[in-house]
Amino acid sequence: MRLKRLLSLLTLGLVLASTAGCYSTADGGKKAGVPWLKDSVVGRYERPIDQIYEAAIEVLRFNGAIESENSINHSLIGRIDTRRVWIQVLEESPTITRVEVQSRSKYGRPDVDLASEVEKQIALQLR
Numbered sequence: 001m002r003l004k005r006l007l008s009l010l011t012l013g014l015v016l017a018s019t020a021g022c023y024s025t026a027d028g029g030k031k032a033g034v035p036w037l038k039d040s041v042v043g044r045y046e047r048p049i050d051q052i053y054e055a056a057i058e059v060l061r062f063n064g065a066i067e068s069e070n071s072i073n074h075s076l077i078g079r080i081d082t083r084r085v086w087i088q089v090l091e092e093s094p095t096i097t098r099v100e101v102q103s104r105s106k107y108g109r110p111d112v113d114l115a116s117e118v119e120k121q122i123a124l125q126l127r
Contacts, residue, residue: 025086025102028075033108040102041115047126049074049091052099055125056087059118083111085118 023035045052053074060066064080074089086102099122103115 023104023108025077028073031104031108033104034110037110038112039104039110039115040100041112041119043099043101043119043123044092045097045099045123045126046095047097049089049097052097052122052126053089055122056089056099058125059121060085060087063118063121080114080118082106083114085114087118087122 022030023033023039025031053071056076057066057069060076060078060080064078064085066076066078067084068075068077070076076085076087078085078087080103083103083105086100088100088102090098090100092098099119101115101119101122103111103118105111
């Protein structure tokens with residue numbers, strides 16, 4: 001009986017240790033959550049970085065609320081419903097700008113569908 005209890009506690013400990021961790025956010029921070037699941041979508045556009053950054057601001061304002069806006073490194077943190085969304089806008093070359101959209105739930109679970117939808121709305125805002 002003691003052996004079964006010890007094995008079950010050991011198994012429970014291994015399961016908890018394998019699911020705990022930290023993931024990196026698009027703005028460079030770290031948060032607690034499941035790190036190995038896909039949570040971000042990347043888009044590349046032939047537009048100036050400022051134009052894409054303004055489109056990202058408009059999309060976040062339309063769908064939810066902006067929590068943090070960093071115009072120096074062109075990153076945004078916002079909330080859409082109960083999800084947190086990070087947007088990073090980077091200039092890859094003088095003509096190509098990269099947008100990374102990351103979304104997670106309140107408990108750190110990824111929501112790649114919402115990230116994809118936000119990235120698509122940014123592209124539509126550029127028209």
